[in-house]
Amino acid sequence: MDTLSYLGGGLGELAGNLGLGFAVALSLKNLGLCFLGCLIGTLIGVLPGVGPIATITMLLPITFGIDPVGALIMLAGIYYGAQYGGSTTAILVNIPGEATSVVTTLDGHQMAKQGRAGVALGIAAIGSFIAGTVATIIIAALATPLTKMALLFGPADYFSLMVLGLMFAVVLARGSVARAIAVILVGILLSTVGTDLESGEERLTFGWSEISDGLDVAVLAMGLFGFAEILKNLETTQTRDVVHAAIGNLLPNRKDFRQAAAPIARGTFLGSLLGLLPGNGAVLGPFASYTLEKKLAADPSRFGKGAIEGVAGPEAANNSGAQTAFIPLLTLGIPPNAVMALMVGAMTIHGIVPGPQIMTKQPQLFWGMIASMWLGNLMLLIINLPLIGLWVRFLKVPYRLMFPSIVLLCCIGIYSVANSPIDVFMTAAFGLFGYALLKFGLEPAPLLLGFVLGRLMEEKLRQALVIARGHMTTFVDCQVWLGKCDRPISTGLLVLALLIVIVAVLPSISKSREEVFQDAD
């Protein structure tokens, strides 16, 4: 009875909160911003080799004149647009716009070659929409309890949670575990550049006053992901085979729907779950979904030759993961991946500190943003399908014209963040650094995550140590054998982190870890 009334009360509260959110998001201005964000995000995201990170950094300045609620709604729209644009490129050109749409190239592009590009794009859009709807409900339902839980977190627990997140990032990164850990450590090292908050002393600035405030996440991201990516693309002579076959019917037929329904449901579930994980779980969603569908299929040999399940499932997983990744950011204030790290930067510019206090102090912003997530998904469905012709034309613009434009837009974007030419200069330096990382087989994505979490980690570490009077044991203060446990959360998280690493290095598991990624090669 009690549980029932609690559940009822919870549902009522949820409805009330969503009502508030929709009231905010449905205002003409915010609706327009959401639409504009989705449209521009898709426009830039469609460009081959321009992922969500570069897109968001490039477009950050256009949100400056807008109030925080509107700006965040627009940025979220840009993010979804960029994600969806990446899938369009994957299907039509066989070049993944970003990491998560690698899987879509496998069957999506094959479908396009068979003259079924329209159906592939259609099912991707519909699957994404369904996944987005479910993910929005999950976010809304989990937000309140998770925020309440976050308030129980002490500095030690936060620190351990971030350690867990970084360990996830290590496991989910490609290549060797040692390389991933090393790259994350470099990110943490970069995060210590600037004035130490407690002592006021400058660290790693080499007497250069321009970086005494620390490095900017947008500058780092643009260098590592914007410019380094261009340099890499210029070297590989891309054979862009834009599909010449007709796009065909956009609406999948009854048989397509029957085949795609279950993969979409499974993909949505997998993606939502993985997206919740700290440490870039969202990236794994599409891979996991593809592997699962291939295992479940009656005839696995169809995969890679244009199986609709291979598009529907991963696309659903991609989108739901992209959205539930907001949960750790909005409730705990911890960005789970590089894109969310950038969102933190964007929020800071607008004077919002992500974390549990957003929901209680700025309910309009919080619920407005969640409601706009669903509206954004709806808009993607509405604007993308009719505009496919436009995207196809856009894709035919040769790279020799595209990359100088991207360079210019990146420059303007970075300059405008702080009206600072020095920032532009530093972006170039990080571009060179990113290029070197790629050349040496070091992945830049975990670096950015380490960079963002590094600052928070140091802060929480120092707080925790002050509280515990210098006892490192505060992180694992748990003597189960004595029936005493002072820090159950922190201890549990650290044990989990340790388990993950052990499991990842075990030969049998590390083999299957390769298997999950191998389809992408």
Next chain:
Amino acid sequence: MLDVPGDRAQPSGRGIVKSQLDLGAGLLLIVIALVGLYGSLGLRFGQLTSVGPALMPRSVAVLVGVFGIGLVITSFLSIGPRLERWHLRGPFFVLGSVLLFAMTIRGSTLTFGSLKIAIPQLGLAIAGPLTVLFASLADRETRPVEILLYTTFLTLACVGMFKYLLRLPIPILPPGWGPF
């Protein structure tokens, strides 16, 4: 992003260095670690009871160095991929064009010892096309007429969008040239 170059590269084969990729990555990490250690010289390390500003950077730098040394050792022991060729054209023109933008958008002063070179502010309408044209040299396939026409169009579009539509405080022309 997912395309780690080592995936497709040729194995380094016989020789003392069995994995050029590991050696390169290891050396890079060691350099980063040394810079980190150098940059936190003279700062208080502190104890656990009162953590000093150097604790985090120095311990992280040491760890980076350890991984770097580990990779260098691996490179002599197990066979791995060869380093990919480094290209100069792309980085030179693309990153050069970014520097060009940084120097000319609002003007700047370059200092080489006692030599000072003042670079005037050119503004978006001039610095923009300069950036695009310089960057375009990175690609051999660039065609002169096409890129000139395209740059003109792009510059007009950017000025229109960033100055008039979004009203960003970005300089458009050199100071004193017209109404900006």
